[in-house]
Amino acid sequence: GENVEQHPSTLSVQEGDSAVIKCTYSDSASNYFPWYKQELGKRPQLIIDIRSNVGEKKDQRIAVTLNKTAKHFSLHITETQPEDSAVYFCAAIGGNQFYFGTGTSLTVIP
Amino acid sequence: DAGITQSPRYKITETGRQVTLMCHQTWSHSYMFWYRQDLGHGLRLIYYSAAADITDKGEVSDGYVVSRSKTENFPLTLESATRSQTSVYFCASSRQGNSPLHFGNGTRLTVT
Numbered sequence: 173g174e175n176v177e178q179h180p181s182t183l184s185v186q187e188g189d190s191a192v193i194k195c196t197y198s199d200s201a202s203n204y205f206p207w208y209k210q211e212l213g214k215r216p217q218l219i220i221d222i223r224s225n226v227g228e229k230k231d232q233r234i235a236v237t238l239n240k241t242a243k244h245f246s247l248h249i250t251e252t253q254p255e256d257s258a259v260y261f262c263a264a265i266g267g268n269q270f271y272f273g274t275g276t277s278l279t280v281i282p
Numbered sequence: 283d284a285g286i287t288q289s290p291r292y293k294i295t296e297t298g299r300q301v302t303l304m305c306h307q308t309w310s311h312s313y314m315f316w317y318r319q320d321l322g323h324g325l326r327l328i329y330y331s332a333a334a335d336i337t338d339k340g341e342v343s344d345g346y347v348v349s350r351s352k353t354e355n356f357p358l359t360l361e362s363a364t365r366s367q368t369s370v371y372f373c374a375s376s377r378q379g380n381s382p383l384h385f386g387n388g389t390r391l392t393v394t
Contacts, residue, residue, distance in 0.1 A: 173341070178324075204380040215372060215385040216325070261324060268332060268379035269340065270315070274324040 174199040174266030178273025185252050186281050193276045195262035196244045204265040205245045207236060210275075211258045219260075220247070252280045285309045288373050288386035295363050296394055303358045303389045305373030313376045314356040315383065316340075316348065318369040325372065331356055332379065363393045 175198040185191050197205075206221035222229045222236045222245065229236050233252075238245040249256055257280045262273040286307040295301045307314065316328040327340030329348040337348050345367060347359045356375075360367055370390050374383040 206382055208383075215387050216383075217385070218382045221382060263383075265380045268313070269327055269330060270383055271327075272317075272325040274322065 173269065174202055174264050174271040176262060176264050176271045176273045178262050178276060180276060181274065182277045182279075184279045184281060187252060187254060189252055191247075191249045191252055191256070191278055191280075193247045193260055193262070193278075194244060195246070195264075195273050196242075197264040197271075198243065199264070199266045200240075200243065202264040202266050205236070205238060206263050206270075207247050208261045208263065208272075209258045210261065216261060249278075252278075254280050254282050256280050286373065286375055286384055286386045288371075288389050290389060291387065292390050292392075294392045294394060297363060297365060299363050301360045301363055301391070303360075303371055303373075303391070305356045305358070305386060307354055307356075307373075307375045307384075309375060309377070309384075310353060311375035311377050311384075312353075313379060313381075314350065315374045315376075316346075316356070316358045317372045317374065318342065318367075319372060319388075320369050328358065328371075360391075363391075365393050367391065368393045 178195045203224040208216035209219045210216040235248040259275045263270045289304045315330040317325040331337045331350040373386040
C-alpha cells in the first residue's frame with residue numbers, strides 16, 4: 173500500500189510569516205493529494221487538494237505544490253494568522269484508500 | 283457538514299463488551315470509511331466500503347466488523363472491546379474513490 177510521511181510534526185511561526193509542511197509518498201500510481209485542517213476537538217476539513225496532472229494550486233493564502241518525479245507535495249501558508257493554528261494532515265490516494273500523514277501541529281504566535 | 287452524522291459522540295464501555303458506532307450520510311456517496319485517530323498516529327483506516335454490500339479491510343481492521351446493507355449507513359462494531367481500542371473514531375464519505383473526504387464529528391470511545 174501507499175506510505176505517506178509528513179514533516180515537521182510541530183511548527184511554530186510568528187504571525188505574518190509563512191509556514192511550509194512537506195509530505196512524501198511511495199506509490200507512483202497515487203493521483204490525488206488533499207490537505208486537511210483539524211482544529212482541536214473538531215473533525216478534519218478539506219482546505220485544498222491537487223491532482224497529479226497539476227503542479228501547483230493556490231487558494232488565497234494557501235497553496236499546494238506537487239513534484240511527481242520526486243514523489244513529494246507541500247502545503248504553503250502565507251501571511252499566517254492565529255486562526256491558522258491547527259493540525260494539518262496530508263493524504264495520498266492509493267487503490268481507493270486515503271493514506272494520511274501523521275500530522276503537523278502548527279502554532280501561529282501573535 | 284450536516285450531511286454525515288455519527289452517534290454517539292461519546293461512549294464509555296467496559297473491556298469485553300460489544301459496542302456499535304453509527305454513521306449516516308445523506309449525500310448518497312458511494313464510498314464510506316472508518317478511521318481511528320490516536321496521538322502520534324494520525325488517521326488510520328479501519329474499513330472502507332465502495333458501495334452497499336461491498337466492504338474492505340484497512341490497515342487496522344483486527345477486532346472490528348462493519349456492514350453496509352444500505353448506501354447511507356455504515357456501522358462499525360467492536361465485537362469485544364479492548365483498552366487499545368480507546369480512540370476517537372471518524373466516519374467519512376466520498377462521492378468517488380478519489381474525491382474529497384467529508385468527515386463526521388467523530389465518536390470518542392473509552393474502554394475501561
